[in-house]
Amino acid sequence: MLEIKNLHANIEGKEILKGIDLIVKPGEVHAIMGPNGSGKSTLASVLAGRDIFEVTDGSVSFLGKDILDLPPEDRARMGMFLGFQYPVEIPGVSMVNFMKAAINEHRKYNNLDPLSASDFLKLMREKKEIVEITSTLTNRSVNEGFSGGEKKKNEIFQMAMLDPKLAILDETDSGLDIDALRIVASGVNKLRTQHNATIVITHYQRLLDHIVPDFVHVLYKGRIVKSSGKELALELEEKGYEWIKEQY
Amino acid sequence: MTKLETLQHELLDLFTSNKETITGQDAPLLNEFRASAFDDFKRLGIPTKKHENYKYTNLESYLTGPEYSYELAPLNFEVNLDDLFHCDIPELATRIALVLNGFYYKHNRPVDLPEGVILCGLAEASREYPELIKKHYGKYAKAENDSLVALNTMFAQDGVFLYIPKNVVLDTPIQIINIAFSLMDLRITRRNLIIVEDSAQGSVLFCDHTLCGKSFITNSLTEIYVGENTNFDLTRLQNENGNSTQISNTFIHQEGNSNLTTNTLSLHGGLIRNNTYAKLNGENSYNNTYGLFLSDGNQHMSTFTNIHHAKPHCTSDQLVKGILNDTSTGAFNGKIYVDKGAIKTEAYQRNNNILLSKTAKMNTKPQLEIYNDDVKCSHGATIGQLDTNALFYIRSRGIVYEEARHLLMYAFANEVIGKIKLEALRERMIDMVDRRLRGELGACENCKIIHN
Numbered sequence: 285m286l287e288i289k290n291l292h293a294n295i296e297g298k299e300i301l302k303g304i305d306l307i308v309k310p311g312e313v314h315a316i317m318g319p320n321g322s323g324k325s326t327l328a329s330v331l332a333g334r335d336i337f338e339v340t341d342g343s344v345s346f347l348g349k350d351i352l353d354l355p356p357e358d359r360a361r362m363g364m365f366l367g368f369q370y371p372v373e374i375p376g377v378s379m380v381n382f383m384k385a386a387i388n389e390h391r392k393y394n395n396l397d398p399l400s401a402s403d404f405l406k407l408m409r410e411k412k413e414i415v416e417i418t419s420t421l422t423n424r425s426v427n428e429g430f431s432g433g434e435k436k437k438n439e440i441f442q443m444a445m446l447d448p449k450l451a452i453l454d455e456t457d458s459g460l461d462i463d464a465l466r467i468v469a470s471g472v473n474k475l476r477t478q479h480n481a482t483i484v485i486t487h488y489q490r491l492l493d494h495i496v497p498d499f500v501h502v503l504y505k506g507r508i509v510k511s512s513g514k515e516l517a518l519e520l521e522e523k524g525y526e527w528i529k530e531q532y
Numbered sequence: 533m534t535k536l537e538t539l540q541h542e543l544l545d546l547f548t549s550n551k552e553t554i555t556g557q558d559a560p561l562l563n564e565f566r567a568s569a570f571d572d573f574k575r576l577g578i579p580t581k582k583h584e585n586y587k588y589t590n591l592e593s594y595l596t597g598p599e600y601s602y603e604l605a606p607l608n609f610e611v612n613l614d615d616l617f618h619c620d621i622p623e624l625a626t627r628i629a630l631v632l633n634g635f636y637y638k639h640n641r642p643v644d645l646p647e648g649v650i651l652c653g654l655a656e657a658s659r660e661y662p663e664l665i666k667k668h669y670g671k672y673a674k675a676e677n678d679s680l681v682a683l684n685t686m687f688a689q690d691g692v693f694l695y696i697p698k699n700v701v702l703d704t705p706i707q708i709i710n711i712a713f714s715l716m717d718l719r720i721t722r723r724n725l726i727i728v729e730d731s732a733q734g735s736v737l738f739c740d741h742t743l744c745g746k747s748f749i750t751n752s753l754t755e756i757y758v759g760e761n762t763n764f765d766l767t768r769l770q771n772e773n774g775n776s777t778q779i780s781n782t783f784i785h786q787e788g789n790s791n792l793t794t795n796t797l798s799l800h801g802g803l804i805r806n807n808t809y810a811k812l813n814g815e816n817s818y819n820n821t822y823g824l825f826l827s828d829g830n831q832h833m834s835t836f837t838n839i840h841h842a843k844p845h846c847t848s849d850q851l852v853k854g855i856l857n858d859t860s861t862g863a864f865n866g867k868i869y870v871d872k873g874a875i876k877t878e879a880y881q882r883n884n885n886i887l888l889s890k891t892a893k894m895n896t897k898p899q900l901e902i903y904n905d906d907v908k909c910s911h912g913a914t915i916g917q918l919d920t921n922a923l924f925y926i927r928s929r930g931i932v933y934e935e936a937r938h939l940l941m942y943a944f945a946n947e948v949i950g951k952i953k954l955e956a957l958r959e960r961m962i963d964m965v966d967r968r969l970r971g972e973l974g975a976c977e978n979c980k981i982i983h984n
Contacts, residue, residue, distance in 0.1 A: 332928050333927075333928070334924055335924075336920075355927065355932075355933060356924060356927040356928050357927045357928075357930050357931060357932045357933065357936075360927070360928055360929055360930035361930040365928075366928050368925065368928075371925070372919070372921045372922045372924075372925040373922075374919075374922050374925070374926070374939075374940070374943065375943060375947075376942075376943025376944060376946050376947060377926075377939050377940070377942075377943045381939075382926070382929070382939070385931050385935060385939065386929040386930050386931055389929075389930045389931050389932065389935070390930050393930070425943075426925075442929065446929065446930065
């Protein structure tokens with residue numbers, strides 16, 4: 285589904301990613317861990333197509349297609365979803381209009397007619413339940429005035445609405461209390477199928493108690509320095525990142 | 533002689549040599565003001581960029597130039613209102629009056645109005661309702677301080693007169709369509725007077741349109757008096773061709789416990805300059821001055837406000853937002869003036885602007901003059917670009933770049949349009965701004981408006 289080869293990326297001339305290799309297959313959950321500043325969020329942004337990063341070498345293929353020259357919206361409509369570490373507040377754009385526009389852009393891309401108003405509202409209702417959003421989103425602007433937990437739930441809600449093939453969740457656990465973490469994680473688990481895949485980027489192991497990964501990778505200084513099964517996360521939790529830093 | 537001085541002399545000559553025609557239009561009370569206005573205009577001259585209030589608005593290139601003709605009497609030509617407009621907003625369709633090149637159109641259909649409400653041309657009002665004219669005309673707009681007011685007063689012959697008597701509530705708005713239409717480039721003078729007596733309510737929508745591609749220079753002036761316990765809204769839609777220049781002065785006088793809102797949406801034009809002066813002359817009154825402008829090409833859109841708190845316990849709120857593209861320029865010059873005795877004043881002002889191009893330019897200048905300690909005032913101004921984080925966020929959900937940009941611009945503009953109280957009007961304005969932002973014709977589909 286996703287094949288990253290020797291990916292290098294810069295921001296303002298400074299190299300952040302220094303040769304990433306990663307293969308993700310349908311049905312898999314990959315966790316990417318690592319100390320602060322190792323390049324985790326950069327990797328997520330580069331995959332989603334943020335143009336402040338410059339890819340200097342390597343390739344990324346998604347569903348067999350080289351995506352590095354594609355704008356973010358094309359990657360999204362192919363089925364990639366980025367859950368933001370810091371969801372952006374957009375005053376004046378209501379959640380309903382935002383989601384309606386997004387859903388219909390996806391449908392247009394797939395040669396489908398726009399959803400009817402009632403079908404759309406029905407879909408909203410269903411998907412809100414997955415992340416236990418009880419408030420009405422109708423009159424609320426995107427993320428504006430949302431608490432930290434609400435913002436993260438809103439990311440998973442959007443993911444549920446858009447039904448991506450590959451979800452990249454960037455520090456979805458940061459700033460969550462234990463209840464919100466449980467809700468967010470169970471939301472992600474409900475959306476898992478054998479046809480889609482998830483990359484969970486996290487600093488801590490605690491999220492991985494809820495979203496159990498098939499593979500754990502350690503990113504350090506712009507490279508994946510260690511890959512293993514889920515037991516690696518526990519080892520990191522116990523020993524911290526110092527031994528990684530010493531080794532690499 | 534500078535170009536503006538030459539123009540000043542031409543206009544003085546135009547007046548002198550046509551004095552008989554201008555004063556002969558049977559609007560006797562308007563004539564009484566002309567001689568002193570002539571002297572004021574002669575003394576003051578047309579403001580140059582050296583004038584503090586016109587520092588960022590260069591009138592020279594807009595007011596001078598090709599030869600403009602001047603209509604000294606209403607054209608005797610008939611238009612079919614139905615051909616021009618089918619206003620499809622039921623709430624607005626019933627009360628429409630047309631003003632053609634500054635003259636109240638004589639074939640306007642009779643409008644069904646509550647008893648005592650008067651809607652007619654200003655010239656007619658000066659003959660039929662001299663007491664009202666005497667009491668209010670030229671009382672709020674003072675020619676001696678402002679040459680463009682003087683110029684308007686010199687040439688003013690007609691426009692709209694609206695009178696809402698005591699205790700009368702006008703539930704649906706009156707729509708005034710100001711049309712510029714000519715076979716030659718034309719100067720237009722328009723003069724409106726609105727009187728809202730104690731405990732009355734009403735709202736007016738002004739739509740300013742050009743119906744052809746000719747160049748127009750419009751000097752428009754509106755005086756509004758609202759008495760005690762009144763509620764009045766003025767919404768203005770300015771949608772003129774790119775060759776046109778509009779200088780629009782609004783002078784508002786508010787008595788106690790009054791609530792007045794102006795909302796000016798400048799969608800298209802060559803140069804648009806909106807000056808709003810409000811005097812809060814009675815306790816516990818509220819004034820809201822809102823504006824939105826969208827400029828591109830080399831348009832210039834400029835807003836000047838002067839909110840004068842003369843009495844205690846009044847509140848004013850100003851919000852002006854602009855989106856500028858290409859090489860267009862804009863200016864906001866917002867003044868709050870609080871008198872010594874006007875304690876417990878609350879006065880707020882905000883101006884936010886988005887520049888879509890590297891070559892667009894915005895100047896913004898808040899001015900607060902406060903002469904007592906017991907006030908709450910705030911002001912803020914921003915000039916920025918579309919939020920790149922928000923753009924990426926929206927695009928990451930599959931929404932294409934153009935649409936993402938549109939969503940953000942629309943959200944930005946919506947704060948101002950959202951202030952329009954009447955839902956049907958608000959939705960129409962939302963639709964028009966939406967289409968304007970998409971670069972489509974920014975006119976009502978049913979209006980045959982020409983843009984260049």
